[in-house]
Amino acid sequence: xxxxxxxxxxxxxxxxxxxxxxxxxxxxxxxxxxxxxxxxxxxxxxxxxxxxxxxxxxxxxxxxxxxxxxxxxxxxxxxxxxxxxxxxxxxxxxxxxxxxxxxxxxxxxxxxxxxxxxxxxxxxxxxxxxxxxxxxxxxxxxxxxxxxxxxxxxxxxxxxxxxxxxxxxxxxxxx
Ligand SMILES: Cc1cc2nc3c(=O)[nH]c(=O)nc-3n(C[C@H](O)[C@H](O)[C@H](O)COP(=O)(O)O)c2cc1C
Numbered sequence: 469x470x471x472x473x474x475x476x477x478x479x480x481x482x483x484x485x486x487x488x489x490x491x492x493x494x495x496x497x498x499x500x501x502x503x504x505x506x507x508x509x510x511x512x513x514x515x516x517x518x519x520x521x522x523x524x525x526x527x528x529x530x531x532x533x534x535x536x537x538x539x540x541x542x543x544x545x546x547x548x549x550x551x552x553x554x555x556x557x558x559x560x561x562x563x564x565x566x567x568x569x570x571x572x573x574x575x576x577x578x579x580x581x582x583x584x585x586x587x588x589x590x591x592x593x594x595x596x597x598x599x600x601x602x603x604x605x606x607x608x609x610x611x612x613x614x615x616x617x618x619x620x621x622x623x624x625x626x627x628x629x630x631x632x633x634x635x636x637x638x639x640x641x642x643x
Pocket of ligand 1: 509563
């Protein structure tokens, strides 16, 4: 209403401009709501393969998936996204990859409250401790971790792991 009254004084179409901006930001917001980012780190390709299966599930679930290597992602891009997926294999001694992923996840922890996050990743000789720790960490930050630690696998994803990743994608798309 205030806008309409102001329109009386509007010279040069300021109101039109405001409406255009509002429409653009609504479109941007809608884009962020319908697109689900899948950000991952992978040294030898196992977690990368899982990322692509998660994306397949997201698309099967009717949403768009944006698969991004963590080196090319900004944690702040996820701030406005209510739902996203993160992937990382067990590295170090049951840790996240230290040079990029660890810092990325620390940043995400700062705004994770209220988000729905899917976690996935591959491991080798361990028993999945890194994933249990990661799930707990994100839950402690206030996120809902969809599927918990279901989307993890030993080395390259087999058929079961592929199904678990696709299922995670579908669940993320359904949020
Ligand atoms: C430096 C290094 C550290 C690793 N640390 C662990 C570990 O603590 N626990 C484990 O189960 N596997 C560990 N692994 C094995 C990897 O998690 C496993 O090979 C995984 O499939 C790699 O996934 P990627 O192909 O996505 O890089 C380690 C591998 C490397 C190279």
